[in-house]
Amino acid sequence: MSLNSRVIAALGAVVVVGAGTVGGSIAYASGQTEINSHRATLTVGNSSITANPLCWNGGSPITEDMQQKCQDDAAQALKDGTLPTRDVTASDRLGVGVSPNVAKSGWWAFTNGGSTSQGGRYSLFSYAQGPTFSGTQQAGKALNASGKTVVTVVEGDKNSDNPIAVWYFQLNTQTS
Numbered sequence: 365m366s367l368n369s370r371v372i373a374a375l376g377a378v379v380v381v382g383a384g385t386v387g388g389s390i391a392y393a394s395g396q397t398e399i400n401s402h403r404a405t406l407t408v409g410n411s412s413i414t415a416n417p418l419c420w421n422g423g424s425p426i427t428e429d430m431q432q433k434c435q436d437d438a439a440q441a442l443k444d445g446t447l448p449t450r451d452v453t454a455s456d457r458l459g460v461g462v463s464p465n466v467a468k469s470g471w472w473a474f475t476n477g478g479s480t481s482q483g484g485r486y487s488l489f490s491y492a493q494g495p496t497f498s499g500t501q502q503a504g505k506a507l508n509a510s511g512k513t514v515v516t517v518v519e520g521d522k523n524s525d526n527p528i529a530v531w532y533f534q535l536n537t538q539t540s
Contacts, residue, residue, distance in 0.1 A: 404531040417529035425526035454504030477508035491522040
């Protein structure tokens, strides 16, 4: 017995709808929290990785004490190799995206790469409210010489000393 294309399409639709229903039910049943609406995505070439913030205070500004702990946690995660990570070559294109809730608050992104005239920091996206994607740029400009570059994404008002959320990603430089 052979199936015609309409039967195959109908079966595919049932599978997609069923998977969406199960996935949505699981998220709802697991007590989905507001943190899931605060995500950042790092795009390298044709691949991307999405993460929850490493530092988060339930949507309230992160206090100075929490910021220090956040930086310590990020340094430890970098040392342990547990930051969300992507391999990158100098010719790859980099971009950063955020969820609409983050874009509404305002955000910016930078790396610990770049020239000394830039303070050893390279801006991937200057502060803005509204846009959800930085656009892409050549990775070679944003990488540091150590072979491990940290991308930092910050949500919050640029005039405030206390961010709302902070994400960290690690880029591992590959030669080709």
